[in-house]
Amino acid sequence: MTPQPPPILDNVNGQARRVGVEIEFAGLPPRETAKLVQSLFGGELDVISAHRLKLKNARWGDFGIELDTQYAHPDHERLDAEAYRDSEWERMRQDFHARTRELIGDVVTGLVPTEIVCPPVPWNELDELDALFDALRRHGAKGTDASLLYGFGLHLNPEAPSLEIDDILACLRAYLLTARWLREQIHVDITREVLPHANPFSRAYALKVLDPDYRPDLRTLIDDYLEHNPTRNRELDLLPLFAYLDPEHPHELLSDQLVQPRPTYHYRLPNAQLSEADWGSSLEWNRWLEVEKLAASPDTLAERSAEYLARHRPAWPRRCWYALRRRLAR
Numbered sequence: 030m031t032p033q034p035p036p037i038l039d040n041v042n043g044q045a046r047r048v049g050v051e052i053e054f055a056g057l058p059p060r061e062t063a064k065l066v067q068s069l070f071g072g073e074l075d076v077i078s079a080h081r082l083k084l085k086n087a088r089w090g091d092f093g094i095e096l097d098t099q100y101a102h103p104d105h106e107r108l109d110a111e112a113y114r115d116s117e118w119e120r121m122r123q124d125f126h127a128r129t130r131e132l133i134g135d136v137v138t139g140l141v142p143t144e145i146v147c148p149p150v151p152w153n154e155l156d157e158l159d160a161l162f163d164a165l166r167r168h169g170a171k172g173t174d175a176s177l178l179y180g181f182g183l184h185l186n187p188e189a190p191s192l193e194i195d196d197i198l199a200c201l202r203a204y205l206l207t208a209r210w211l212r213e214q215i216h217v218d219i220t221r222e223v224l225p226h227a228n229p230f231s232r233a234y235a236l237k238v239l240d241p242d243y244r245p246d247l248r249t250l251i252d253d254y255l256e257h258n259p260t261r262n263r264e265l266d267l268l269p270l271f272a273y274l275d276p277e278h279p280h281e282l283l284s285d286q287l288v289q290p291r292p293t294y295h296y297r298l299p300n301a302q303l304s305e306a307d308w309g310s311s312l313e314w315n316r317w318l319e320v321e322k323l324a325a326s327p328d329t330l331a332e333r334s335a336e337y338l339a340r341h342r343p344a345w346p347r348r349c350w351y352a353l354r355r356r357l358a359r
Contacts, residue, residue: 030311032155035318036325037190041292047149049186049293050158050310053097053142053301055179056171062143063094065164089158090148097144142181143170149188152314159309172303173218180220181301182227183313186293187321192274194247196324198238200294203324204265205235206333211264211298214316218300225262227297232341234258239334247274255280261287266295 040046057065063074063082072087081095150158173181189197208229221227234257237243245253251271259282261268272283272290282288296317302308323330 030156030159030307030309030315032152032311033315033318035152035187035190035321037321038152040188040190041192045151045153046188046190047151048155048188048310048314049149049184049291050147050155051144051184051186052147052162052165053144053181053183054165054170054172054303055142055175055181056169057143057165059094059096059143061168062145062165062170063092065168066092066094066145066161069160069164087148089150089154092148093144093146095144097142142179149186150310152187155309155311155314159311162303162309166303166306170303172301173221174300174302174304177220179301180218180224180226182221182297183299183301183310185296185299185310185313185317186269186291187296187314187317189270189292189294190321192292194245194250197270198243198245198250199324199327199330200320201265201267202239202334203320203330205230205238206330206337207320207323208264208298210319211316215299215313217298221300225260227264228260228262229264231257236338236341239337241331241334248278251275251278251280251283255282261285262297264296264298266297269293269295 035046038045059080059082060076063084066072066084067074067087070084070088070092072084072092075083075085077083082093084092084094145161147158147161171179173179189200191197212229217227234253237253237257251274254267254271258267261282268282268285268288269291270293271278272288273292275283276290299313299316323333
């Protein structure tokens with residue numbers, strides 16, 4: 030599928046916007062997956078640990094491939110290279126720790142997904158990245174719908190075309206208005222609906238953000254987001270973007286090691302539909318563009334926001350307001 034052009038083609042540095050892609054699946058362990066990625070995009074294989082590998086200097090940059098659970102990998106806070114060199118006891122302890130984590134990974138392979146974290150890809154080259162999804166299918170990788178246990182997803186990280194507060198707010202508003210349509214188009218898997226990884230935003234938060242009188246500065250926007258969404262598990266996760274824009278913010282979530290500051294929108298909603306021959310990152314990118322198109326159309330965005338507010342705001346405050354106006358007008 031051909032990736033469609035976004036309303037704004039370039040990033041804030043005047044370069045073609047890029048998209049980070051993350052894909053989860055079962056059926057292929059990390060080492061086999063890494064060799065498959067290498068066969069497509071080149072690079073040098075770096076085995077970090079038994080179930081975590083990196084493909085360096087490949088097409089577009091570095092690919093990360095690993096089992097998607099921290100318990101399958103050595104805890105780097107418990108590893109000390111200097112102590113390892115100087116102490117036999119430390120060598121035994123650290124070797125035991127690494128071997129234990131390797132065994133855990135061996136046991137859970139097939140139960141937890143393998144994940145590929147791709148380097149940022151120019152939006153107009155996503156169809157070339159889709160060769161990876163075709164190869165995964167041919168080699169037996171299984172996506173979300175292969176089992177009720179597979180709550181696997183595809184994450185897109187579109188580079189923000191602007192870092193201005195008004196443009197970020199417009200994109201958030203557009204997403205809130207488009208989220209239901211996206212869920213209908215994607216047919217979000219029931220397992221992923223039950224699991225918390227891509228939860229929708231609350232109506233209370235949508236009503237707050239879509240109000241035309243809501244004109245926050247950056248810190249207020251972040252604080253309001255964290256008040257209503259104190260979690261990474263949102264269908265559109267703004268924590269990486271906020272951590273990038275406000276690195277001194279004191280909230281613990283923004284300094285969580287799992288939140289990687291970057292100037293992107295972390296879009297977590299799509300399934301990993303590897304069973305569908307025409308599915309890939311280009312298809313999900315084209316769906317995401319409905320958000321960007323709406324964000325780039327201020328009149329339509331304002332109109333649809335007003336419709337949402339009229340439909341979902343409680344009726345009694347409006348009736349009280351109208352009654353008060355009539356009384357004051359007498």
